[in-house]
Amino acid sequence: MISSFSEPIYCPNLSCADPRNTFGRQQCAACETDLIYRYVWVVGQAAEEVPAGKVIADRYFVIAPQIWLDSRPALPPSVPEQLPDTIMPYLHLYPQRLHTPEVYGFCALGEAPSEAEVLLLENVPINNFGRLYPSILEAWSGTTAARQVYWLWQMLQLWTPLSEQGVASSLLVPQNLRVEGWRVRLLELHRGNFVPTLRDLGEVWSGLVESAGPEVQSRLGEICQFMRRSSMPFEAIALELNDLLLEQAAKLPLHLEVVGMTDTGPQRSKNEDSCYPTAADFQSSKTSGGDQLIPYLTMVCDGVGGHEGGEVASQLAVQSLKALIQNLLAEITQQEELMTPTMVIKQLEEIVRVVNNVISVQNNEQGKELRQRMGTTLVMALQLPQKVKNSEDLPSNNSHELYLVNVGDSRAYWIGKNYCQRLTVDDDVASREVQLGHCLYWETQLRSDAGALTQALGTRDGDFLRPTIQRFIVEEEGLLLLCSDGLSDNDWVEQSWENYGPEVLEGKMSLEAAVESWIRLANEKNGYDNTSVVATHCRMSPERLVLFNPEVASAPASAPVSASVSLPPSLPRSLQKSGLRSEPPLPESSKKLLYPETSPAPEPVQKQGFKLPLPLLGLLGLILAGGGLGLWVRSRQPEPEQVPPPPETAAPSPAEIPSPGAESPSPSPESTPAEIPSPGAESPSPSPESTPAEIPLPEDAETPSPSPE
Numbered sequence: 001m002i003s004s005f006s007e008p009i010y011c012p013n014l015s016c017a018d019p020r021n022t023f024g025r026q027q028c029a030a031c032e033t034d035l036i037y038r039y040v041w042v043v044g045q046a047a048e049e050v051p052a053g054k055v056i057a058d059r060y061f062v063i064a065p066q067i068w069l070d071s072r073p074a075l076p077p078s079v080p081e082q083l084p085d086t087i088m089p090y091l092h093l094y095p096q097r098l099h100t101p102e103v104y105g106f107c108a109l110g111e112a113p114s115e116a117e118v119l120l121l122e123n124v125p126i127n128n129f130g131r132l133y134p135s136i137l138e139a140w141s142g143t144t145a146a147r148q149v150y151w152l153w154q155m156l157q158l159w160t161p162l163s164e165q166g167v168a169s170s171l172l173v174p175q176n177l178r179v180e181g182w183r184v185r186l187l188e189l190h191r192g193n194f195v196p197t198l199r200d201l202g203e204v205w206s207g208l209v210e211s212a213g214p215e216v217q218s219r220l221g222e223i224c225q226f227m228r229r230s231s232m233p234f235e236a237i238a239l240e241l242n243d244l245l246l247e248q249a250a251k252l253p254l255h256l257e258v259v260g261m262t263d264t265g266p267q268r269s270k271n272e273d274s275c276y277p278t279a280a281d282f283q284s285s286k287t288s289g290g291d292q293l294i295p296y297l298t299m300v301c302d303g304v305g306g307h308e309g310g311e312v313a314s315q316l317a318v319q320s321l322k323a324l325i326q327n328l329l330a331e332i333t334q335q336e337e338l339m340t341p342t343m344v345i346k347q348l349e350e351i352v353r354v355v356n357n358v359i360s361v362q363n364n365e366q367g368k369e370l371r372q373r374m375g376t377t378l379v380m381a382l383q384l385p386q387k388v389k390n391s392e393d394l395p396s397n398n399s400h401e402l403y404l405v406n407v408g409d410s411r412a413y414w415i416g417k418n419y420c421q422r423l424t425v426d427d428d429v430a431s432r433e434v435q436l437g438h439c440l441y442w443e444t445q446l447r448s449d450a451g452a453l454t455q456a457l458g459t460r461d462g463d464f465l466r467p468t469i470q471r472f473i474v475e476e477e478g479l480l481l482l483c484s485d486g487l488s489d490n491d492w493v494e495q496s497w498e499n500y501g502p503e504v505l506e507g508k509m510s511l512e513a514a515v516e517s518w519i520r521l522a523n524e525k526n527g528y529d530n531t532s533v534v535a536t537h538c539r540m541s542p543e544r545l546v547l548f549n550p551e552v553a554s555a556p557a558s559a560p561v562s563a564s565v566s567l568p569p570s571l572p573r574s575l576q577k578s579g580l581r582s583e584p585p586l587p588e589s590s591k592k593l594l595y596p597e598t599s600p601a602p603e604p605v606q607k608q609g610f611k612l613p614l615p616l617l618g619l620l621g622l623i624l625a626g627g628g629l630g631l632w633v634r635s636r637q638p639e640p641e642q643v644p645p646p647p648e649t650a651a652p653s654p655a656e657i658p659s660p661g662a663e664s665p666s667p668s669p670e671s672t673p674a675e676i677p678s679p680g681a682e683s684p685s686p687s688p689e690s691t692p693a694e695i696p697l698p699e700d701a702e703t704p705s706p707s708p709e
Helices: 085-092 136-140 145-164 168-172 198-209 214-228 234-250 279-288 310-333 341-365 429-435 485-505 511-525 573-578 588-594 614-626 629-636
Strands: 038-043 060-064 067-070 102-108 117-122 177-180 183-186 255-263 273-276 297-304 378-384 401-407 411-415 420-422 468-473 478-483 531-539
Touching: 085 102, 085 117, 085 429, 136 145, 136 177, 136 198, 145 168, 145 183, 145 198, 145 214, 145 234, 145 468, 168 198, 198 214, 214 234, 234 468, 255 273, 255 279, 255 511, 273 310, 273 531, 297 310, 297 478, 297 531, 310 341, 310 378, 341 378, 341 401, 341 468, 378 411, 378 478, 401 411, 411 485, 420 485, 478 485, 478 511, 485 511, 485 531, 511 531
Parallel strands: none
Antiparallel strands: 038 067, 038 117, 060 067, 102 117, 177 183, 255 531, 273 297, 297 378, 378 401, 401 468, 411 420, 411 478, 478 531
């Protein structure tokens, strides 16, 4: 589509000697910088009348009605000094960016003062060729029944946050609902001329249900009838739809393979990152009879607070989370009824607060304040193997639920053969300023403190912590990638995923080789920080993948496999050569922080809201009374019940790409915690490329000038 334009696309490198390039090039001819093809969606009837091929404001090329290409992506777009109220819903809904567009800027259609000014949106459902992704109507009849229900589930989860911003009408326009594989995306936000209700949403769904898969059509029809009854509460409708979704997802096979690695990096002397699982965890699992958490639990923690604090906090978080999640899984396996997403999210919130307070107590006992307080980021994925009874009343071993927990700026991505999707939103100053409606996201990147964290585990009491927890359904093949900012800084995941993700999914590269390559890329491009990467290959097949071998053309594509995840025998020889390692041993100074010689029992932190189950309360008492979690984990960790492995049920593999989905409680705009030091700050004179850091302050204190990591 873009090859028909004769106008140039400009290199994003502002110091390039010859920035003009012909359309279609992927790299600048002069400096070899990757060219950016940024498509925007233009809101308004005036934009519909602009013909394709026209150039607007000497930078925007009209590709199709309302689809423009910015030929000068390095230059900031036009933004009024006072942001209009009409764009506030876009800003307040920034935590929902997985589904909603973002404001890019404004543009006048002509030079005359009377010319209309249109709104430009980015993060829109437009592919790399400038074409819209299909509408839900166009894609509905060609997808699986499980995905049909999943799309409706995502719409239902968006209903509340969109209603709070007065734009729930956006879900009532089928052409506004676009689908990118598993994900539902909104083209723009509509206020509408009335206040919609669930009855209106049910009317829209009724049109889709008429052509739904036969295995779900009847149940979906009943749910639509429930929605038309004004007395039917939202929670009851959500429960009905969730039950149907889990039943359909449970019919799909699932095989999980996981690899995790962490590396100090070329410029650091200490590794403040921790992750799970690593090669050491796999080896320990083999020798000790199996780790019940592999492959269900993965996590990455990036320590805050210097070499005598950050590494302690990150390892403390990993150890304590493993113990608490193991108890949660054991409890779930004993239950006959399914635990609802709301209940699981509350459980995970309390678990994260328990871990936060364990680290906070260590800070208090050591008399640490402000910048001295250790903390850690957290991104954690829990694949919850709940047992589901399908329509034949036969139990299935896996509900395919994936819960993501995020605190700080470590990230989670979903990678398929055709796209890379960032699943998490950073807890930093930039995200906070957008959500509060103060400025656009690209504007926040001009601030020196844009990357300063607003949340981390352990730096404040748990009552101030607001972890983001989302629920997804794994219903197609893909890679779940968790990483610290050693890799994600400067968008290196987005720039590199095509080199590794499709290769792994097609069996041309091992998952282990991909993780190793990502870490080496991080060391080369973002070498000023530690890096941790944990990747899970989610295959919609009961069989283990056999890597492609070009020398053996007749080799079978796959072979039967047990449901357990394959375990590497030891740390790969290639990693031993490169210096990559698993969990680093703590130095003596850090051991004294984690295992103090005398540790008086602190007063337990009072919790509000959801009540912890007895196993978690018992763990909390052991943790806080002992004061040394490492010793406690080694000596007092309970023996959980057997957790069921991923199913081996034979079933056809779905036709499309990957999947997660969304249940993300939107954080309150009124809650604005003080900024805290960014992860990785190790010495008084770090690299100037590091993200600036800020310190935790009392609620009424002013924020000091930021200092670089």
